[in-house]
Amino acid sequence: MSLAASRNNWAIDEITALFSQPFMELVHQARSIHCECFDPNEIQISTLLSIKTGACPEDCQYCSQSGHYHTDVQTEKLLSLDEVRTQAAEALNSGATRFCMGAAWRSPPKSAMPALIDMIKTVKGMGLETCMTLGMLNEEQTQALKNAGLDYYNHNLDTSPEYYPQVITTRTYQDRLDTLTRVRTAGIKVCCGGILGLGETRQDRAKLLQQLANMPEHPESVPINLLVSIEGTPLESTETLDSFEFVRTIAAARILMPHSRVRLSAGRDNMSEELQALCFLAGANSIFYGEKLLTATNPQAEADRTLFQKLGIKAEAAHSLTGTKLTGTKADTGFTSNKNKHTNANNIPCHTLT
Ligand code: SAM
Ligand code: DTB
Ligand code: SF4
Numbered sequence: 001m002s003l004a005a006s007r008n009n010w011a012i013d014e015i016t017a018l019f020s021q022p023f024m025e026l027v028h029q030a031r032s033i034h035c036e037c038f039d040p041n042e043i044q045i046s047t048l049l050s051i052k053t054g055a056c057p058e059d060c061q062y063c064s065q066s067g068h069y070h071t072d073v074q075t076e077k078l079l080s081l082d083e084v085r086t087q088a089a090e091a092l093n094s095g096a097t098r099f100c101m102g103a104a105w106r107s108p109p110k111s112a113m114p115a116l117i118d119m120i121k122t123v124k125g126m127g128l129e130t131c132m133t134l135g136m137l138n139e140e141q142t143q144a145l146k147n148a149g150l151d152y153y154n155h156n157l158d159t160s161p162e163y164y165p166q167v168i169t170t171r172t173y174q175d176r177l178d179t180l181t182r183v184r185t186a187g188i189k190v191c192c193g194g195i196l197g198l199g200e201t202r203q204d205r206a207k208l209l210q211q212l213a214n215m216p217e218h219p220e221s222v223p224i225n226l227l228v229s230i231e232g233t234p235l236e237s238t239e240t241l242d243s244f245e246f247v248r249t250i251a252a253a254r255i256l257m258p259h260s261r262v263r264l265s266a267g268r269d270n271m272s273e274e275l276q277a278l279c280f281l282a283g284a285n286s287i288f289y290g291e292k293l294l295t296a297t298n299p300q301a302e303a304d305r306t307l308f309q310k311l312g313i314k315a316e317a318a319h320s321l322t323g324t325k326l327t328g329t330k331a332d333t334g335f336t337s338n339k340n341k342h343t344n345a346n347n348i349p350c351h352t353l354t
Pocket of ligand 2: 064102133154156223224228265293295296
């Protein structure tokens, strides 16, 4: 049987056994699966934009945008379509293939739906894949986003079902699962992962991955965030997670969900180049690119281009956009060049890092 066969019946003991292997063996196993399923030198590039910032009614203890805590974040109402278009053009020019729009809502208000639909249509029309993360959705909202052409919906489980109530009390794990089911049923691709370093145990990390890997269909995208400590939040002084434990979790995610994109997500700004390289070696093959996440910092674009060059990593083109004309030129993008577009062994179009 291929190492990379997908399963969705993982027992927790099997997952903790993966974690407990000697580090090199775990990374080697993950790497072998990664090479079977993907071009290991290609990374998918997304850019994030906060389209509505702060004053969120939820009490997520890690978050700069929760209205329950006093943080430095300036609240901002829903951005105009023009502002979104401008930011999306910049992301496209920089070499991103997916544009992810995030809002600090428990769930999107009815009055915002027409504007959200316009944003999806506009960004998609520019040749970018679209992703939104807007909180919980009902069926009608999910269908409206699907009809507008939304490619991905991001909605994280964050941690294990057991640890979750220590971190968030204003909504339940089941609420999150219900939204994810609606997204999947509507035919929108699922982006779902979590945060490490919240003070959870290895068992919690294994149980988070078990939830993701045992979904009837694996999420197409699995963001693994490392807590960005935010002053003013209850988790501000949480002890930093050991880096090898972070890499172990990436490797386990790669083994459990062989065909998913595993995104090395928030927290990269506090990681060395070497730690990021180890994460890519362990199976991470997607990043957020651009100086800002939603409210927190991300590495400078120049630093990412340098790192990619040092590692011989290329940026992958969007699957659903094969044949789409990208506007970037060698001179103004860090990652992409139409000239250099080719197809790899897995038949996935990609660009050469320039
Ligand atoms: N409000 C929506 C929601 O919670 O689904 C969308 C935006 S929310 C900021 C998206 C995700 O970002 C969260 O689920 C969490 O996993 C991640 N996140 C938020 N703050 C973070 C932090 N300080 N460090 C790491 N990840 C964080
Ligand atoms: C995800 O898993 N991480 C992104 C995205 N999905 C929306 C958000 C990271 C937020 C980091 C903290 C901040 O920027 O405020
Ligand atoms: Fe609100 Fe999302 Fe932050 Fe939670 S993570 S407080 S839901 S913006």
